[in-house]
Amino acid sequence: MTIQWYPGHIAKAERQLKEQLKLVDVVLEVRDARIPLTTHHPQVQEWVGSKERVLVINRVDTIPKLVENEWRTWFEERGETPYFTNAQQGDGVRAVAQAAKSVSDRVNRRRRDRGMRPRPVRAVVIGFPNVGKSALINRLLGRRVVESARRPGVTRQLRWVKISKELELLDAPGVIPTKLDDPQGAVKLAICDDIGDAAYENLLVAAELVELICFMDDSFPGMGAAQTLKSRYDPDPFASSGEQYIHAIAASRYQGDVERAARQLLNDFRKGLLGAIALELPPI
Numbered sequence: 001m002t003i004q005w006y007p008g009h010i011a012k013a014e015r016q017l018k019e020q021l022k023l024v025d026v027v028l029e030v031r032d033a034r035i036p037l038t039t040h041h042p043q044v045q046e047w048v049g050s051k052e053r054v055l056v057i058n059r060v061d062t063i064p065k066l067v068e069n070e071w072r073t074w075f076e077e078r079g080e081t082p083y084f085t086n087a088q089q090g091d092g093v094r095a096v097a098q099a100a101k102s103v104s105d106r107v108n109r110r111r112r113d114r115g116m117r118p119r120p121v122r123a124v125v126i127g128f129p130n131v132g133k134s135a136l137i138n139r140l141l142g143r144r145v146v147e148s149a150r151r152p153g154v155t156r157q158l159r160w161v162k163i164s165k166e167l168e169l170l171d172a173p174g175v176i177p178t179k180l181d182d183p184q185g186a187v188k189l190a191i192c193d194d195i196g197d198a199a200y201e202n203l204l205v206a207a208e209l210v211e212l213i214c215f216m217d218d219s220f221p222g223m224g225a226a227q228t229l230k231s232r233y234d235p236d237p238f239a240s241s242g243e244q245y246i247h248a249i250a251a252s253r254y255q256g257d258v259e260r261a262a263r264q265l266l267n268d269f270r271k272g273l274l275g276a277i278a279l280e281l282p283p284i
C-alpha cells in the first residue's frame with residue numbers, strides 16, 4: 001500500500017497548528033467516530049500541554065449506536081469524557097459548548113485567585129483533515145456571530161468570533177498533520193477521506209475497505225455491513241480478497257473499469273450509503 005505525503009506541507013501544518021495553540025486556553029479536539037484511534041495524533045497531548053482539552057467524536061451518525069456506547073465506556077474508563085456529535089446536523093454540539101464554558105468558569109476562578117479580571121475563554125478547534133472541524137465551528141457559531149478581531153503578532157490572519165459572553169473561538173481550525181509512521185492507520189484515513197495532502201491508489205484503498213468491513217463484521221456481529229455490500233453490489237465480499245471483490249464489481253457493473261468500481265465503493269461508503277459502519281472498535 002503506497003500513500004505518498006508531501007513533507008513540506010506537514011511541517012507547515014505543524015507550525016501553523018502550534019501558532020494557533022499558543023493563543024488559546026482550551027482545545028476542542030475533533031476525531032472521526034469511525035476511526036477515533038487513528039484520528040488521534042500521539043503528539044496532541046504534548047502540543048496541548050497544560051491547556052484544557054475537550055474531546056469531540058464527530059460523525060457519530062456514521063457508526064452503530066452500540067459501537068458509540070462501547071467507545072463512551074472505553075473513554076470514560078480512561079478518565080476522558082467524549083462528546084459525540086453530528087456536526088452536520090448539530091446533534092451534541094450544545095454539550096460541547098457547555099463543556100467549553102465550564103473550562104471558562106475554571107480559568108476565570110484561577111484568574112480571580114491571582115487578582116486578575118475575568119475574560120472570555122479562548123478556544124480553537126483542531127483535528128485531522130476533513131473530520132468536520134469547520135462544520136463544528138459553524139454549528140457552535142449558529143447565528144450568534146458577533147465580532148471578530150485580529151490579534152497582533154500573528155502572521156496569518158486569525159480572527160476571533162464570540163460564541164457567548166464566556167467563549168471566543170478562533171475562526172480557523174487547526175489542522176493536525178497526519179502521522180507518517182503507521183501504514184494501517186494511513187489506509188483508514190484514506191478510506192474515510194481524512195488524509196489531507198496525500199496521493200493514494202483507490203483500488204488498494206477500496207480493497208482494504210472491503211477487507212476491513214468483513215473483519216469488523218466478524219468481530220462485531222450485528223453490524224451487517226458485509227451483507228449490505230452483498231445486496232448492493234451482488235458479489236459476496238467474504239468469498240474473495242478485497243481486490244478480487246473490486247474486480248468482480250467492475251466486471252459485473254462497469255465493463256471492467258476497476259478504478260471506477262473502487263471510486264464508487266469508496267464514495268458510497270463516505271456518503272453513508274453502506275449504512276452505519278465503524279472501522280475501529282475499542283481495544284480490549
Ligand SMILES: Nc1nc2c(ncn2[C@@H]2O[C@H](COP(=O)(O)OP(=O)(O)OP(=O)(O)O)[C@@H](O)[C@H]2O)c(=O)[nH]1
Nearest residue numbers: 058059060085086087088129130131132133134135
Ligand atoms: N455524516 C456526517 N458528515 C459530517 C459531519 N460533520 C461534518 N460532515 C461532513 O464532512 C465533510 C467535511 O467537513 P468539514 O467541516 O469541512 O471538515 P474539516 O475538518 O473542516 O475539513 P478540512 O477543512 O479539510 O480540514 C463535509 O461534507 C461535512 O458536511 C457529521 O457529523 N456527520
